[in-house]
Amino acid sequence: MSPSRRVRRTVLLASTLVIAVLGVACSAPSSTGGSGDGTELVLAEAYEDETLHPLMGYAVDGASKLFDGLLTHDAARVVQPALATEVPEPSTDGRSYTVRLREGVRFHDGSSFEAADVVATYRTLLDPASASPLTTEFAMISGVAEVDERTVRFDLAYPYAPFPHKLVLGIVPSEAVAEPGPLEDSAFNSEPVGTGPFRLAEWRKGDRMIMEANESYWDGAPEIKRLVVVFAIDDNTRAQRMRSGEFDGTVMPPALAETFRGLDGYRVISHTSADYRTIMLPTGNPVTGDPGVRLALNHAANRQGMIDALLAGHGAPAYTPIPEVLGTYAEPSAQFGFDPARAEQILEQAGWVPDPGGTRARDGVPARFTLMYPASDTVRKDLAQAFASDARAVGVDIELEGLGWEAIEPRMGADALVLGGGTPFDPDLVSYQLLHSSFAADGFNNPGSYANPEVDAALDVARRSTDEAERVDAYQRFQHAYVADPAMVFLTFLEHTYVVRDGWQGYQRIVDPHAHGVTWGPWWNLQDWTPAA
């Protein structure tokens, strides 16, 4: 055989061998995902937690699988006792709460749970040397004291009605926070020890986290014995892996989740949330500082159109920061109808007259301002573009800029911003820091420096009063006062969409807080799930 043919044969043989080896390797049976024996659940996350330390911000809304708080939320967002024996009542002046603790609870490492652990947790959080990101959230606490081994007393700087909602924070062992100093240096960030229904078995960073059932959990060991959370950041890849059967459930953007609708063995679940998106209009800007412009823009925005076009219908229109799910607190008449004609009328009355180019102007100042949005967030970008086109229709010219948060922060006082946030547990948690004048331009709180004395008064009354009827009345007044002179243009409350594989019982629908991913969603009460019969 000629040499060239011999070489060709060798190459051919070698490549056939390589392909054969690959083929053999590839035909090895793949694992069928979690529900083989019904006690393992595999979930996929879009974001990886950076820390598992509750004082560094892990699961600050509760529903952490690894930790318990003194209280917890049930499906109706009512606080229920967890590590406390009952929901604490405030003292007569509303500035002190005494909590009795459950007996016989043990941490994952076997040490017993005592009052000293609660005191250590909260004191470390408030200690400036810890540099905890949560200090502002708990600024109302002036002191924590151990009354005896089973009782703790919280002293507040002022009466704070929603305080029980704060007590869902996970409790850590006192030994873990014994040394003062920045919390970020603590090994506890990666090796947490809590009292929760699951314990951390393995965390391979960048890849996955495995949790195992805590057999000696005070509320009964969970039936799910192994929980695997895989980090798959890219939405499309995650959807494909879900389709190939690798996961039992995951969170997904609405459009991708819709592709699973009707598929055998899968369920698409969508949760309403209190997660709002709003156009923050600063009072320091000559155009948005005019209350007439702000009111007109609220009427010019086509909220339902944005929801239908941009969110595939997954969303609820928003007019104030208080979502409908907050029941009696929400005021259904506090609304702005979509009425471009009315918007134009308001602008005319305020003195904004259209010039030949179509943009309105007043005393030589054109109705033009810049709207910023975080460049990495496509939903906010879409909302910004839709809002700009709605504003264009009534003669207000908006320029869009996609920026990083570091570039946005110094400009928030002068330029508009697509802001987001929200929580479904109490109206104070979502509205006070956002709209009260005492928080004007304080970090990202009230970035537009909105100051409305009626709104301030109503929010103060509602925060300090412990009488339910008084609070409801105060929030109604707040919403009416806000609608008369709006600070922002609230657009929508988002809906979170999830895809879940059949085979499990125990799912209960809830309203999601802002938190992303699988801590909440359909899996907020995983410890109560059982395999389907």
Next chain:
Amino acid sequence: MGSVVEPAGLDTGGVSERSERATGHNSTAQGAPSRTRAIGWLVARRLAFAVPVMVIVSAAMFALAAASPFDPIYQYYGVQIFTASDEDIARARIELGLDDSMVVQFGRWAGGLLSGDLGDSRSLRQPVAEVIAERLPWTLLLVTVGLVIAMLVALVVGIVAAWRQGGWFDRVVTGAAQAIEGIPAFVLALGAIALFALGLGWLPVAGLTDAGADATVGQVARHLVLPAAVLGVSQSPWLLLHVRQSLLGALADDHVTGARARGLSERVVVLRHALPTALLPFVTLIGARVPELVTGAVLVEVVFSWPGVAAAVVQAALAVDYPLLATLTLFATAAVLLGSLLADVLTAVLDPRVATDG
């Protein structure tokens, strides 16, 4: 840097020098031992040169990070930044030492490095040593297998293309190599996933193992195929075209014509006479491609969710995580310096004509 030798430019001098060497004499009197010593001096000089290079690179990295617009407080607070007050943020900045000058931070890090403490990674909330220990093996595995694949593909395909120059194989390969050279690694990666993982279902989509499975040899091997193949294929076009070009040049050399004239088989002529000469610049090329390999690894690891050290680089840069970023930059610099040193040493060992004063 070492000198790149182009065999085609030495055809007049090559024959006489080669005949001199064939009789066992070198131009200098001592012969082989002095060559070894010369190479040893080359290594020593390079290692000594490496130290100031690494110091300058890490100082430059600190300066760049200090000038970057990213503020580490955002990564530290995460979603809590939106409800934190200015006062609390300012206090946290002081506690964390974020506003210390670049010089102070560099000094702190360098001092820790010299005493063996690599510092703590803020973005991953772990000691840097732990981050490296957990992630580096996976990156090394990926990069080594990728490099081996790149070399094999470049050698085999390049040799066959040069041998059958002008044939259909040569034309297809050259065109394809030019095309792949222009395609970014992540586009290749996504295309490979779409074809092999989703379309044909032969290979897993991403990750180190199947979800929930342990990291056994079988699992990792199966998940390594696609990322390593993509990395290798994305690095191979340049090497392939170079092998092909140098082999074509070597095939035109006098000594090859001489070998053919002596009646040796074509296979022996190509593989035993032309190829060794053509491979000399190939070794240096590999050393020069190490930086490309590093950046290719970053892209591939991100797309395939491979938990290696390169994926942590992006996160560290966005979070202005000085300790982790500095250590990873040092690693990358060391890898590049080591790669080029190895390539030059190999070239010096293989080809006695190469000067060792680089």
